[in-house]
Amino acid sequence: MLGSFSSSSHDEVEDPPPNVYHHRSLVSPPIHxxxxxxxxxELVSRSDLSAAHRLISILSTNSTPYGDSTERLVHQFTKALSIRLNRHASAANFFMVPSSVATSVPTLAGSSSSASNDEALVHSSYLSLNQVTPFVRFSQLTANQAILEAIRGQQAIHILDFDIMHGxxxxxxxxxxxxxxxxxxLRITATGSDLEILRRTGDRLAKFAHSLGLRFQFHPLIVLTNEDPISATSSxxxxxxxxxxxxxMHYLHRLLKNRDSVRxxxxxxxxxxxxxxxxxEREANHNHPFFQQRFVEALDHYAAVFESLExxxxxxxxxxxxxxxxxxxxxxxxxxxxxGEHRRERHERFRSWEVMLRSSGFLNVPLSPFAVSQAKLLLRLHYPSEGYQLHILNDSLFLGWQNQPLFSVSSWH
Known part of the structure; x- marks a missing residue:
């Protein structure tokens, strides 16, 4: 069974204090x-703000972004809880998080003057994600193989890629x-929210195609809101x-603010x-309507992610x-x-996507043995840790860490 698949306001990377890698402040065991x-x-969800603040102070003292995976995980979740607490407090006009906590927390929406810097940092971190983890490469490599097998014998190929990023x-x-x-x-129609980034991506791909002698066209398509992907299909x-x-690739969950829009x-x-x-898609349920359930699910999911990086x-x-x-x-x-409307990361498990895809008329196309062996080779050559695991379920491929499934890739027709 799948379930037993046995900062600053500009989001800059914080610089470690001297000798941080030789200092361990976390004395409590991870389970504690x-x-x-x-x-x-739970205290934040009950609006018990004073008690929640006391716990946040303890958690902040006993965590750091430069320790082991538990310390780093606690650090990130404590920052997120601080933001939620601060918003509850501001709304109630009752309590404000001390500046020592609040100033270390990234904002969800920066000022216009910092937006370009934020965007550059996010794109830089995406490139790092692609280099140091198998998550993106596993997804893209497996999808590419499914596409190559489907287009075998075709002389005119058109790829519609939603949110191409850097291509x-x-x-x-x-x-x-x-x-x-x-x-x-080969033609690629690519969506994104920044026309300049799309154009640069298209230029890079066109130069690469030219070096291969491949006849190639690139068409950018701007998508800014959750409704735009639907209208974009008509364009x-x-x-x-x-x-x-x-x-x-890791795109459909963004539309889950409105399930009718997904359908x-x-x-x-x-x-x-x-x-x-x-x-x-991410193999996690971060779209649960109850905050407490969503929080525990996220905590378990990112604990496995941070352990894999460790x-x-x-x-x-x-x-x-x-x-x-x-x-x-x-x-x-x-x-x-x-x-509400401000929440963007609404991941759901494969079984939810499977139901939605089948109800929309799609049939699952089994991934080939070559696609699976290619994914295994990727892990063995570039990420040799024995903790990464590949499993096949319902003709789809899952990548996990230890006994925790993290990502799924599937092919449909």
Missing amino acids: MRQLLISCA VQWPPLMQAVAERFPTPT VLILPDEALAVNC LFLHRIKAMNPIVFTVA ATLPPNSRERQSVEQIWFGKEITDIVAAE
């Missing part, structure tokens, strides 16, 4: 710190396509002789008749600090501190 976090979350997924696929004879043509030009592949989006994708639809990177790794404090730190802050 976990229970303190859960107790604090790091596509050079390996482009190289594989360019080696086919006769060489197919995509699909030529009669093209084989369409639709790619959603409409999936129906629109199905109506486009893609030859393959690749989906990667096992594969040295204590003073700057890249790991960037990934934990900026990329995962923003995710944790969003899951813990945001509510």
Whole structure:
């Protein structure tokens, strides 16, 4: 069974104090710190602000972003709880978090003057995430293999990629396509919220395609709101002789503010008749309506993530600090501190996506043995820790740490 798959206001990476790597402040065992976090979350949810603040002070004193995985995890969740507490306190006009706590917490929405710096740091942390963890590469490599197998024999290929980021997924696929004879043509329509980033991504991919002798076109498509992805499907030009592949890497969960919007989006994708639809998502339920349930689920999920980073990177790794404090730190802050329309990270487990996809008319396409062996090779060559595990369930591939499933990749038609 799957369940037993046995900062500053600008989000900058905090610099460690002298000799921090030789100092261990956390004297409580991990299970005790976990229970303190859960107790604090319960106090915050009950609006027992004074008691919650006392626990946050204890947690802040006994955590650091530069210790072991437990200390770093407690640090990030304590910051997120501080933000939630501060908002409760401000709304009640009753209690304010002391500046010693509040000033160390990243805000969810910075001022316009800091927005560009925030965005640059987030993109930098994404590149670090891609380099030091297998999570992104596993998802993209497995999806690429599913696409390559689906488009075999096609001479005109069109990929619709939702939130392409820096486009790091596509050079390996482009190289594989360019080696086919006769060489197919490739078009990528890519969505994103920043036209300049999209254009730079398109330029890089076009230069790479030129070096391969691959006929290539790139079309940027701006998507700013949760409603835009649905309307964007109507803006995509699909030529009669093209084989369409639709790619959603860690994207669908962003639409879960409105489940009807997700269903409409999936129906629109199905109506486009893609030859393959690749989906990667976080294997966690961070969309539970009750805060306490969501908090415990997030705590267990990110505990496994931080433990995996502990096992594969040295204590003073700057890249790991960037990934934990900026990329995962923003995710944790969003899951813990945001509510309602402001909450963006709404991950759900594969079984939920499976129900939604099937009800929209999609059929699961089994991932090939080669795709599975390729994922195993990726882990063995680049992330040799024995803690990473691959499991196949319902024709889909899951990557986990120890007994905790973390990510899923599936292919649909």
